[in-house]
Amino acid sequence: MSFDIAKAAQLAKQSKGAIANLNPQNRLKLLQTIASELIANSEAIITENQKDLALAKETGLSASMVDRLGLDQKGIEAIASAVLNIAAQPDVLGSIENMHALPSGIEVGKMRIPLGVIAMIYESRPNVTIDAAVLCLKAGNAVILRGGKEAQYSNQALANVLHDALNKCGLPSDIVTVIPTPDREVMNTMLTLSQDIDLVIPRGGEGLIRHVTQHSQIPVIQHFKGVCHLFVEASADEQKALAILENGKTQRTGVCNALETLLVDTSIADSFLPKVAELFKNKQVKVHACEQSQAYFDDAELATEDDWHAEYLALEIAVKLVDGFDKAVEHITQYGSGHTEVIVTEQHGLAQRFLREVNSSVVMVNASSRFSDGGELGLGAEIGISTSKLHAYGPMGAQSLTTQKFIVMGDGHVRS
Numbered sequence: 001m002s003f004d005i006a007k008a009a010q011l012a013k014q015s016k017g018a019i020a021n022l023n024p025q026n027r028l029k030l031l032q033t034i035a036s037e038l039i040a041n042s043e044a045i046i047t048e049n050q051k052d053l054a055l056a057k058e059t060g061l062s063a064s065m066v067d068r069l070g071l072d073q074k075g076i077e078a079i080a081s082a083v084l085n086i087a088a089q090p091d092v093l094g095s096i097e098n099m100h101a102l103p104s105g106i107e108v109g110k111m112r113i114p115l116g117v118i119a120m121i122y123e124s125r126p127n128v129t130i131d132a133a134v135l136c137l138k139a140g141n142a143v144i145l146r147g148g149k150e151a152q153y154s155n156q157a158l159a160n161v162l163h164d165a166l167n168k169c170g171l172p173s174d175i176v177t178v179i180p181t182p183d184r185e186v187m188n189t190m191l192t193l194s195q196d197i198d199l200v201i202p203r204g205g206e207g208l209i210r211h212v213t214q215h216s217q218i219p220v221i222q223h224f225k226g227v228c229h230l231f232v233e234a235s236a237d238e239q240k241a242l243a244i245l246e247n248g249k250t251q252r253t254g255v256c257n258a259l260e261t262l263l264v265d266t267s268i269a270d271s272f273l274p275k276v277a278e279l280f281k282n283k284q285v286k287v288h289a290c291e292q293s294q295a296y297f298d299d300a301e302l303a304t305e306d307d308w309h310a311e312y313l314a315l316e317i318a319v320k321l322v323d324g325f326d327k328a329v330e331h332i333t334q335y336g337s338g339h340t341e342v343i344v345t346e347q348h349g350l351a352q353r354f355l356r357e358v359n360s361s362v363v364m365v366n367a368s369s370r371f372s373d374g375g376e377l378g379l380g381a382e383i384g385i386s387t388s389k390l391h392a393y394g395p396m397g398a399q400s401l402t403t404q405k406f407i408v409m410g411d412g413h414v415r416s
Helices: 005-020 024-040 042-058 063-069 073-088 127-138 149-168 184-190 206-215 238-250 266-283 305-309 325-335 348-357
Strands: 096-101 107-114 117-122 142-146 176-178 199-203 228-232 259-265 286-289 316-322 340-344 362-365 402-409
Touching (some): 005 107, 005 117, 005 176, 024 042, 024 073, 024 127, 024 149, 042 063, 063 149, 117 127, 127 149, 228 238, 228 325, 259 266, 266 316, 305 316, 305 325, 348 362
Parallel strands (some): 117 142, 117 199, 228 259, 228 340, 286 316, 340 362
Antiparallel strands (some): 096 107
16 A cells, blocks of 8 residues: 655644644543544444454464454443543643743743654554554644554554544544554654654564664654563562562563563562462463572573563563562662562562662552553553653653743843
8 A cells, every 4th residue: 555654744744733722622522522433433443453353363463462452342442431531631731830030030931832743653452543642632742653564454443533533623634644554664764754753652562662763763762671570578468479479470461561570589488489389380370480499480491691681471470589679679770671660568668768779660669560551550541651761751641742841921121
């Protein structure tokens, strides 16, 4: 399919003012209309999604990717609910912060504004098509969406929903572009269009993100992988730790907030690891264990250096015994990917040290890594999870898709 991405980017740039300058009431109406259109068109969306699922099975797509791909009535209702959640959040555009007078007499503050045109590149997960579009619209941005070939039918059905909502609200459909072809050359061309596109956000496998980062002439928000750690400290309540471990590792394996490495204080190995071994046996979790912990597990493989870097996205985990808090933090600092880290402890002081000393984008005490998600953290949804500190870090909601400009108020003031 022939598709002119350069023209689409130009039209997105030309139309961005229509969404940027929309008043909050009409922006709310637009998002509510998108939610209504999702429900009204759910049957058509599911029909197209079934085509994607059938092709996925024919081509041998991995189980984790198929899990991300499927849409049913319940799933569409959940997406619509997330849209309404985002819609109900305070409108961030135009808000003025830190307005104050300076000795010169002028008043200076900062006003929040859209970024402009955002390109989103992602794999599988057709719900991202809606989440990304709605978050960009909430923040006053035009958006270009490039989904993976495995969700082409689903994404075009969702594109129809977005365009119908824009048309019903009297807005140009060019505000949202869903690229209708999986041709990689279209994506590569898009990455050169720095005159029209302001930010690129890739969301998917490490290979995709490295490709985008290496080839883009546009600023990129990076999320290479989620190597999430759980550290069970010596004072931990072991039942809490087991519940957090089970939830973080086995609830959903193919997501970036799933646990990939378990660190356990050596002093509690004899009491805690047999319970972990039983849990993993029942859940059929493959274990890569350090030399000190290997004997606690049946059929555990000896962990290699690669295992400490691994994002398995499967019923698979690396296990390491550590001699105390400092060694755990040292391991996380060396091998963490900047995504999410968890400590289970009953020591308030160590909990506070963990929060201060571990600088991943989400740091937790006595809670599952599965909460590292925009919806669970109060953002309604997320356009991605940034593991690079500029300009956003962690799950990105609408506010992360804005920037600030200085505003100055004077009364004929001139500089002396």
